[in-house]
Amino acid sequence: MKSEIAWQLSGEAGYGILSSGEMFSKILKRLGYCVFSGTEYPSQIRGGNNSFTMRASKEKITSLADKIDLLVALDSASIEMHKGLLSKGSAIICDSGIKANIKNSSMIRVAFNELTNKYGAYKKVLMATVGIGASCKALGVEKKIALDLIKERFKGKNPEVIKSNVEAFINGYDSIKDNKDFRKKIIKGKDKGLMLINGNDALSIASIIAGCKLLSCYPMTPTTSIMEYYSKHQESCELMLHQAEDEISAINVALGASYAGVRSLVATSGGGFALMNEAISLAGSAEIPAVIVLGQRPAPATGLPTRTEQGDLRYAIHAGHGDFPKLVLAPGDAKDCYELTLEAFNYSDKYQLPAIILTDKYLAVSSESLPEFKTSYRINRGLIENNPKALERASKFKRYAFTKSGISPRTLPGTINGMNCSIGDEHDEQGYIIEEAIDRKKMMDKRERKFESMKKELRGKGVEVWGDNNSKKVIVSFGSTKGIIIEALKELKAKFLQIKIVHPFPAEELLKKAGKHSKLIVVENNQSGQLSSLIAQHTQLKISKKLLKYDGRHFSISEIIRGCRNV
Amino acid sequence: MFETQQNPNWCPGCGNYGIWNSLKLALQELNLKPENIAFTSGIGCSGKIPHWIRAYCLNGLHGRALPLAEGIKIANSELIVIACGGDGDGYAEGTNHFIHFCRRNANVKYFVHDNQIYGLTKGQPSPTSNEGFITKTTPLGTIEKALNPVLIAIASGATFVARGFAGDIPHLKELMKKAIKHNGAAVIDILQPCVTFNKVNTYEWYQKRAHKLKKPANTRIKAMRIAEQWGKKIPIGVIFESNEKSYEQRIPLLKKSPLMKLNPKKNIKKLFNELK
Ligand SMILES: Cc1ncc(C[n+]2csc(CCOP(=O)(O)OP(=O)(O)O)c2C)c(N)n1
């Protein structure tokens, strides 16, 4: 793959690695490349190693590469840390003061320190800009396209900021000479007009299209950038961002707003989700629509706050005490995040239940270059009775009327004659508290009927097939491993089944799509094999191998290939 | 107007009846329409009050009446939103929300049925039980000091703080009317005899001590001095009131119209373009 390049910018926290990395990604995207990028950083604000990794290719790619062709190391620790990933013929751009030599890599030394001494407090971030300049030169990127982007990016900011960035870029660019050992060059093409979009952004945009108006949150990695998205677009899209005192409050505020008729969203990670559990159960009993984003990160407890894992699958499915219907969706990439979020709002409203969107840190922050998404969407608010004439003048409206589908029309506060009692205690049709065994069972069965109705609607939508449909080797996974597995399929002959709806579990569909006598390999970013156990619980499928990883990092392509090759 | 088919099932003589009657009278005298009132409540004997008032009711979890109420108010600021609960509900399980609700100055009314005991769970001490209070689970008397919700509300930034007494319906009703008309976070801590489990803080006990204030203090510091009184005299009435913008009024978006009714033209193409 000559037209492919894997690039990394690495250094301590505080160098603006993420934003410089994003800028470099955009440069390559505008040169007609497909781009995939990710970022790794520790849970600390200064020091530690931050890195931004990007892969650019002329072909469609869906994950990072397993290697690095060009490393911009802003400190010597970065070289030590990432040298194992350097490819043959790779190059390291580093400060002239760094004496290290790495086998198989050529050293491109740039006077990072000297060039940026004059910038005082901005020295560090401008070192990253110098690195972008040097990278462009090393890869044969024209100055102009990068300079245009710098100007565009800092538009409206202090002219000094633009000036110093332009200067730092040019200094970086001009400071390196042609390097004969590093042969990778960019082949200029036409900008395909793709977006660079990550899971959190995709999900935020979808929620806005779905008519969500309130994000009620307490900040927690990896979903905090959804808050940032809402605050950035607060005015233009007329959104409300409410930062609550804790996650218990956050979800209850969302439930209150949803009860009053406003589509609302909450986003958190495992710890915050734990605090929300009682309210998820309330949404189940009181039948209040709720959409909850659970961005997983390694647990138990605070775990590895800025890394990735898929250890909350079972937890999401079993969230909330007691038996009640809910929906758990597991998007695998940014496009899935977009599509499933749109769906989550409609299902949640239609069936009046909590819908959980299960993502993870890798999915939340990894950016992919994708064409614009389709925006055709019909909002379905479910059964809302708002015609006072249709409502009797009763002391309380039958909020929980028994119906065949299990779905009871609701009324929103403000509606004449719609007064009702919505409640978490077990209740009768009017919402009055009941104690009798027979009444209890009737209401439990009514809620269960909603689940059955929903299952019918979801039939055929839970499992997506990729790869070789005739292969007996079947890889099964959910969530963010999708893109990496799809990359691995370029070398493996296998069928890949991506489970998109994890609850209700699409057992029949999985059975059908897996086919008879297949060898199942289940790939999961967790220790216990939670998806494997669900498959065992719901189907008779035999699992030949569980490929598990729980070190807080996503799979590499070669790990998948190695793990699946000889099964 | 506000009557329901079902009648309350509180113990005969319970202070909750006085609160219930005061509340219905207050709503009536303010000429409010049932459809424009949304109650939220927590769990406890107290949390059931909105079941027996003809209005919208969202009876949620123990301690969480306030965030539900804040959510409703954010969604539809045209509604009158009243949160109800007990002292355990609001001052133990929900303390965090209580403090932040006050500082946020959300335009929600919070009526706390303070019986200084846990009623529904049959008589354990509550955060407002006086030190030394004997219950089934504290046979030697409680060893913790009582917290002072009125003091906390004032210190936390609530803009209307009052104490009422379930045994004085005309007085409590007036407090409720004032609270409902107030713009911002309004807290009424209501002294409520629990005739079944609290044999110390009875009607007579409160009657003897309740001391009506003529007018609210005009500074928080002065109000806090009044709020500190808890002994031979217990002040009832509006203790503090100030005129400040509510949470909802500070949100530029909500100045245009309630969130519920906003229907913006969204430029999705622009959102996509930003990512290019
Ligand atoms: C999360 C949770 N914890 C505990 C309970 C049990 N519980 C129900 S009501 C209550 C306390 C009731 O006291 P209070 O809030 O003062 O209300 P009252 O019954 O006195 O009106 C408790 C502890 C519960 N329902 N939920």
Ligand code: SF4
């Ligand atoms: S237990 Fe106490 S608070 Fe509860 S209803 Fe009986 S008297 Fe009232």
